Amino acid sequence: xxxxxxxxxxxxxxxxxxxxxxxxxxxxxxxxxxxxxxxxxxxxxxxxxxxxxxxxxxxxxxxxxxxxxxxxxxxxxxxxxxxxxxxxxxxxxxxxxxxxxxxxxxxxxxxxxxxxxxxxxxxxxxxxxxxxxxxxxxxxxxxxxxxxxxxxxxxxxxxxxxxxxxxxxxxxxxxxxxxxxxxxxxxxxxxxxxxxxxxxxxxxxxxxxxxxxxxxxxxxxxxxxxxxxxxxxxxxxxxxxxxxxxxxxxxxxxxxxxxxxxxxxxxxxxx
Amino acid sequence: xxxxxxxxxxxxxxxxxxxxxxxxxxxxxxxxxxxxxxxxxxxxxxxxxxxxxxxxxxxxxxxxxxxxxxxxxxxxxxxxxxxxxxxxxxxxxxxxxxx
Numbered sequence: 325x326x327x328x329x330x331x332x333x334x335x336x337x338x339x340x341x342x343x344x345x346x347x348x349x350x351x352x353x354x355x356x357x358x359x360x361x362x363x364x365x366x367x368x369x370x371x372x373x374x375x376x377x378x379x380x381x382x383x384x385x386x387x388x389x390x391x392x393x394x395x396x397x398x399x400x401x402x403x404x405x406x407x408x409x410x411x412x413x414x415x416x417x418x419x420x421x422x423x424x425x426x427x428x429x430x431x432x433x434x435x436x437x438x439x440x441x442x443x444x445x446x447x448x449x450x451x452x453x454x455x456x457x458x459x460x461x462x463x464x465x466x467x468x469x470x471x472x473x474x475x476x477x478x479x480x481x482x483x484x485x486x487x488x489x490x491x492x493x494x495x496x497x498x499x500x501x502x503x504x505x506x507x508x509x510x511x512x513x514x515x516x517x518x519x520x521x522x523x524x525x526x527x528x529x530x531x532x533x534x535x536x537x538x539x540x541x542x543x544x545x546x547x548x549x550x551x552x553x554x555x556x557x558x559x560x561x562x563x564x565x566x567x568x569x570x571x572x573x574x575x576x577x578x579x580x581x582x583x584x585x586x587x588x589x590x591x592x593x594x595x
Numbered sequence: 596x597x598x599x600x601x602x603x604x605x606x607x608x609x610x611x612x613x614x615x616x617x618x619x620x621x622x623x624x625x626x627x628x629x630x631x632x633x634x635x636x637x638x639x640x641x642x643x644x645x646x647x648x649x650x651x652x653x654x655x656x657x658x659x660x661x662x663x664x665x666x667x668x669x670x671x672x673x674x675x676x677x678x679x680x681x682x683x684x685x686x687x688x689x690x691x692x693x694x
Contacts, residue, residue: 327627376649380616387609390602394660395672401657401679409686523612524679527653531686534650545623545642548649552620 326360327546334374334550341378341551342558343570345515348551349375349493349526350434351574354427354581356543358588364423365415366540368492369533372526373544374551375494379523381555386516396471396509397517400481404495404521405528407485412529415490416536423490424589430491431582435575437497471507480506489529494522604663611659615652619645654683 333355337348349371356367386392415423471477480502484495496518503514533539623645630638661676 325631327630331627373646373649376653377616377619380612380649380652384609384612384616387605387612390605392605394604394608395675398657398660398672398675398679402675402682405679405682409682412686413689523653524657524683527650528683528686530650531683534646535687539646541643541646542639544646545626548645549620549623549627552616 327542330543330546331550334547334552335554336550337374337547338378338551338554338556339558340554340570340574342382342555343562343565344567344574345496346434346438346574348378348555349491350431351577351581352547352551353492354431354585357424357427358581358584360543362540362543364420364427365418365533366538368415368423369530369536369538370540370544370547372492372530372533373539374547375492375526376523376530377548377552378555379494379519379526381552382559383516383520383523385559386519389516391466391512391516392520393471393509393513393517394520396503396507396513397520399474400477400499400503400517401521401524403478403481404485404488404499404525407482407487408489408525408529409532411486411489412532413489415533421589424585427491428582428585428589430487430493431578431585434497435578435582438571438575466510466513469508469510469513471503471509473506477502477507485525485528488522488525489532492526492529494518494526496522601667604660604667607663608656608660611656612652615648615655619649619652622648654680657683 334348334352337351337355340346340351341348352371352374353364353367356362356370357364360367362370383392481499484498484502487493487498488495496515499518499521500511500514503509503517504511507514509517530539623642626638626641626645629641657676657680661673661680664670664673664676
């Protein structure tokens with residue numbers, strides 16, 4: 325039965341996402357398009373639901389550790405939500421091949437970024453702080469900071485939001501370095517805040533996709549159920565697993581999906 | 596100082612998100628289970644309710660944060676939250692582009 329298969333697919337995407345820090349949307353959209361024959365625009369809209377589920381579940385954990393900067397997140401959300409809503413609306417006028425091509429390019433880019441970092445998906449500092457937090461019984465010591473360069477932060481958030489609305493992704497790989505490097509926010513806070521923002525950003529575009537009929541509820545529901553369970557399990561086992569092998573597995577899957585999308589594209593687009 | 600130092604604020608927002616995620620999960624799961632036993636509109640209506648609940652969760656999160664900011668007399672961030680809320684609402688009101 326298809327819905328059981330979708331629960332299983334969501335489960336593994338959620339698990340891999342929680343373990344490697346790469347959101348499930350990146351994998352789900354192309355799998356839905358290639359293996360379930362769902363047009364890519366609806367695949368994007370449908371996996372956005374799973375993206376919101378993951379963000380809600382995981383950022384509630386970050387919030388309880390008090391590592392999320394709600395004020396910074398809310399401010400940048402002005403830009404991400406706006407960018408996401410605008411591109412989500414524009415996607416209605418994109419043709420399928422353009423979206424497939426963009427998505428394939430995004431998958432290739434993400435794979436090369438992970439490979440360049442030698443399979444480290446999470447930067448060292450996050451790991452160190454996380455280990456520290458565990459020693460102190462879940463309390464994180466965050467150095468005092470003041471976010472810098474809001475104009476730059478807002479304009480890059482607009483781009484991150486636009487990418488999110490276009491491809492149905494969270495945009496963490498763009499927002500975390502933005503906050504950490506340019507806005508001088510500690511890495512733990514940047515990671516937690518990026519995660520926090522994903523829910524609202526994805527909702528801004530998902531609402532537009534929904535109105536256009538681009539969210540297939542009978543696909544979204546089993547996927548989200550699986551993703552929810554997978555990310556819960558992933559968050560529990562994450563500290564005991566060598567993420568480097570998983571990162572290479574992820575790269576292999578992403579390269580395969582990018583290749584399949586490109587094949588579709590040049591054959592005239594099956595999906 | 597932008598850094599959050601209000602545990603109660605974090606806890607309330609976390610509660611909103613967790614309630615949203617868990618209730619969606621159970622509603623969608625119910626839809627799936629019902630779908631195994633009956634055919635027709637019921638299962639997909641339940642699943643639709645779950646999806647809508649999921650889309651509403653971030654919106655409610657912004658509403659709650661907005662209320663909390665104004666309650667704390669932090670008007671600047673209250674208005675920022677209100678701005679985010681307006682953007683989310685615009686998407687819901689102008690669902691143009693239907694083909």
